Amino acid sequence: MAAAVVVVGAAQRERPSAPAVVASLLGELLVTAGVLVLLFTAWQLWWTDVVADREQAVTTAALVDDWRSLADGRPVAAASAVPPALADPAPGAPFALVHVPRFGPDWDPRPVVEGTSVDDLQAGVGHYPGTALPGEVGNVALAGHRNTYGRPFHEIAELRPGDPVVLETAEGWFVYRATTAEVVPPSRVEVVAPVPGDPSAVPVERLLTMTACHPIGSARERYVQHAALDRFVPRGAGAPAELAGGAA
Incomplete structure (x- = not known):
């Protein structure tokens, strides 16, 4: 008799209602979606940096090796305010290195x-x-990420007037000095004109402009850092002092 009571009780046990089942499934889906979002965020903010840093380091090493072999046998020349003309690079090809001492000793x-x-x-x-290409009259315009993929311009807002920004090529080092900075909407493309801010003007200076998304993690605006060429140092003369002495 006791066994029969147990069977009847089990038969009478209530099943979850349809809304309860749907709510449970929805909760599980939301938890799964949250985990996937966290994984994607970790991939975007961390793993892309790891991969990009490794690949960019390989590219950097290859450029340095090529330039070292080209420099062998070249006569030593003095620094000059009139740099050499560079050949137009192929689309997607690496042709220079950018050094920014202000970003610290750990920034490659x-x-x-x-x-x-x-x-x-x-x-x-x-x-x-x-x-413009490095050293040319006009405006060398560069763009870089502040987040993800190695975030090369993460600290662009740390630059101060007078800080060196050095572009290295096979010929040597083009030493620019930071001048002014501004934050603009993405539509202000004239910041990379030969004369920044005045597309109709004829350039007479050798300038550099660096652009990056602003604020960090958003593409709402652009942070723009301008600089002007200080001098050119031929490869045979050795690296400029700015690359050994920090941001000064």
């Missing part, structure tokens, strides 16, 4: 590649096609 020089596509900016700092 980054390759500069021709172009500003998604792939180009994952490979390093992008050079806006059609803008």
Whole structure:
């Protein structure tokens, strides 16, 4: 008789209602979605930096090796205010390194590649096609991430007037000095014009402009850092003092 009571009790046990089942499934889906979002965020903010840092370091080492072999046998030349003309780089090709001492001793020089596509900016700092090359009259315009993919310009807002920004090529080092900075909407493309802010003007100076998204983690605005060429140091003369003495 006791066994029969147990069976009847089990038969009479209430099943979960349809809304309860749906709510439970929805909760599980939300938890799963949350885990996936966290994993994606970790991938975007951390793993892309790991991969990009490794790949950009390989590119940097290859450029340095090539330049070292080209420099063998070249005569030592003095620093000059009139730098040599550079050949136009191929799209997507690395052709320079950017050194920013202000970013600290742990910040490695980054390759500069021709172009500003998604792939180009994952490979390093992008050079806006059609803008001046290092040392030319006009405006060398560069773009870099502040977040993800090695975030080369993460600390761009730390630059101060007079800080060196050095572009290294096969020919030597182009030492620029930071001048002014501004925050603009993405539509203000004239900041990378030959004369920043005045597309119709004829350039007479050798300038550099660095751009990055602003604020960090957002593409709402652009942080823009301008600089002007101080001097050119030929490779045979050895690296400029700015690369050994920090930001001073």
